[in-house]
Amino acid sequence: MMTKKLLFLLIIVSSCVYAQQTTLSNTSEISVLTIGPGTSLNDAFGHSAFRIKDPNMGLDVVYGYGEYDFDAPNFYLKFARGKLNYLLSKDNFSRFYQIYVYHNRTVKEQVLNVSQSEKQTLYNYLLNNYKSENRAYLYEFFFDNCATRIKDVAKIATNNGITFNSPKDFEAKTFRSLIYDNVNQNSWGSLGIDIALGSVIDREATPEEHMFLPENIYEFFEVATKKDGSPLVKNSNTIFTKRPTKVSNSFFTSPLLILGILSLIILFITYTDFKKRKRTIWLDMFIFSFTGIIGILILLLWFATDHIGTHQNYNLLWAFALNIVVIGQLFKETPKKWFIKYLKFLIIMLCLLTLHWIIGVQVFAMSLIPLIIAVGIRYLFLVRYYSNNHNQ
Numbered sequence: 001m002m003t004k005k006l007l008f009l010l011i012i013v014s015s016c017v018y019a020q021q022t023t024l025s026n027t028s029e030i031s032v033l034t035i036g037p038g039t040s041l042n043d044a045f046g047h048s049a050f051r052i053k054d055p056n057m058g059l060d061v062v063y064g065y066g067e068y069d070f071d072a073p074n075f076y077l078k079f080a081r082g083k084l085n086y087l088l089s090k091d092n093f094s095r096f097y098q099i100y101v102y103h104n105r106t107v108k109e110q111v112l113n114v115s116q117s118e119k120q121t122l123y124n125y126l127l128n129n130y131k132s133e134n135r136a137y138l139y140e141f142f143f144d145n146c147a148t149r150i151k152d153v154a155k156i157a158t159n160n161g162i163t164f165n166s167p168k169d170f171e172a173k174t175f176r177s178l179i180y181d182n183v184n185q186n187s188w189g190s191l192g193i194d195i196a197l198g199s200v201i202d203r204e205a206t207p208e209e210h211m212f213l214p215e216n217i218y219e220f221f222e223v224a225t226k227k228d229g230s231p232l233v234k235n236s237n238t239i240f241t242k243r244p245t246k247v248s249n250s251f252f253t254s255p256l257l258i259l260g261i262l263s264l265i266i267l268f269i270t271y272t273d274f275k276k277r278k279r280t281i282w283l284d285m286f287i288f289s290f291t292g293i294i295g296i297l298i299l300l301l302w303f304a305t306d307h308i309g310t311h312q313n314y315n316l317l318w319a320f321a322l323n324i325v326v327i328g329q330l331f332k333e334t335p336k337k338w339f340i341k342y343l344k345f346l347i348i349m350l351c352l353l354t355l356h357w358i359i360g361v362q363v364f365a366m367s368l369i370p371l372i373i374a375v376g377i378r379y380l381f382l383v384r385y386y387s388n389n390h391n392q
Contacts (some may be wrong), residue, residue, distance in 0.1 A: 028054035034218040036106030041189035046214035066146035082306035087137035113234040120155035152351040175201035194365035220331030255367040263374035292324025317353035
C-alpha cells in the first residue's frame with residue numbers, strides 16, 4: 001500500500017516538474033531565423049527555423065523542418081520518387097549559430113510580436129511535433145518545406161490571426177522565375193532543374209505561395225499584421241553577416257559553353273557528312289541514345305513519382321523517349337520508310353517546343369538552345385540522306 005502511495009506521489013511530482021519545464025515565462029521570445037544561401041545546390045535557397053528563447057528557464061533552442069536521414073532505407077530511391085520524409089530538428093542555438101558562421105551564411109532574426117498564450121501554443125506545437133511519431137513529414141519543394149512550415153505553424157499558433165501583406169516593390173513571379181532568383185541560369189544545377197521540372201512551375205505563384213523560399217518568409221513576415229492591426233514582427237536584426245568571398249562561377253565549365261561546343265561538333269560533322277554524302281553512324285547513335293534516355297527519365301519523374309513540379313514536362317518534345325526504341329534503324333543504310341516519317345515527326349516536335357516557349361507554356365533552359373538547333377539540323381540532314389537512298 002505504501003509502495004503504491006509513493007509511486008502515485010512520484011507521478012504527481014514528475015508531472016508538475018514537466019509542466020513547469022514546458023511552460024514559458026513572461027521573459028520568453030519566439031523568433032523566426034532566416035539563413036542565407038550556401039554554395040551548393042541543396043542549400044542555394046536558404047533555410048528557415050524557429051528560435052525559442054527563455055532566459056528564466058535557461059532555454060535557447062532552434063526548431064527547423066529541414067533535416068533528413070541519409071541512413072533511411074532506400075534514401076536515394078525515395079528522394080527520386082518524391083517519397084522522402086523530412087524531419088523536424090532541434091538544436092541548441094549556440095551550436096546552430098556556429099554551424100552557419102562556419103559555413104559563412106547570413107543569419108537574420110525576427111522576434112515575433114505574439115501574446116504569452118500564443119507563444120505557449122507555438123512552443124507546445126513544436127514539442128508535440130518533435131515526438132518521434134510526429135517528426136517526419138513528406139517533403140514537397142514548392143508547397144511543404146522548411147519555409148512553408150514556418151508560415152503554417154505561425155498561423156496555427158495565432159489561430160489564423162495573421163494577414164500576410166505584400167512587401168514593398170513586390171512583383172508576382174512564376175515558380176521558375178523565383179528559382180532563377182536563387183540559381184545562376186547558366187549552371188549545371190539550373191540546367192538539371194529546367195530539364196526535370198515541367199510547365200506546372202511556369203504559372204504565376206500567388207503572394208502566399210512565394211513563401212516557399214526562406215528569404216520570402218522574411219520579407220512577408222516583415223510586413224505581416226495581426227488581427228488587431230499590430231505588426232507580426234516586434235524587431236528584426238542580422239546576427240551574422242556573410243563574409244565577402246570570391247565568386248567561382250567559371251564560364252569555361254558552364255553548360256552553355258560545353259553544350260555549345262558539343263553543338264558545333266554536331267554541326268561540323270553534319271556539314272562534312274553532307275559534303276561527302278555519307279553518314280556518321282556513331283553521332284546518330286549518340287543523339288538518339290542521349291535524347292531517348294533523358295526522355296525516359298522525364299517520363300519516370302512525371303508518372304512514377306509524387307513530385308508535383310515534374311508534371312506536364314514538355315522537355316519531352318526534344319528528349320523523345322521513343323528514340324531509344326528506334327535506334328536499330330540507324331544501323332541500316334536504307335531504313336524502313338516509316339523511319340523517315342518518324343524523323344519528320346521529331347522535327348515537328350522541335351517546332352512545337354519552340355511554340356510552347358514563345359507563347360509561355362513552358363520555359364526551357366537557355367543552355368539547351370544550341371543543342372536543340374544542332375539536333376534539329378541533324379534530323380533534317382537524316383531526312384534528306386535517307387530520302388535520297390530510297391530514291392536511288
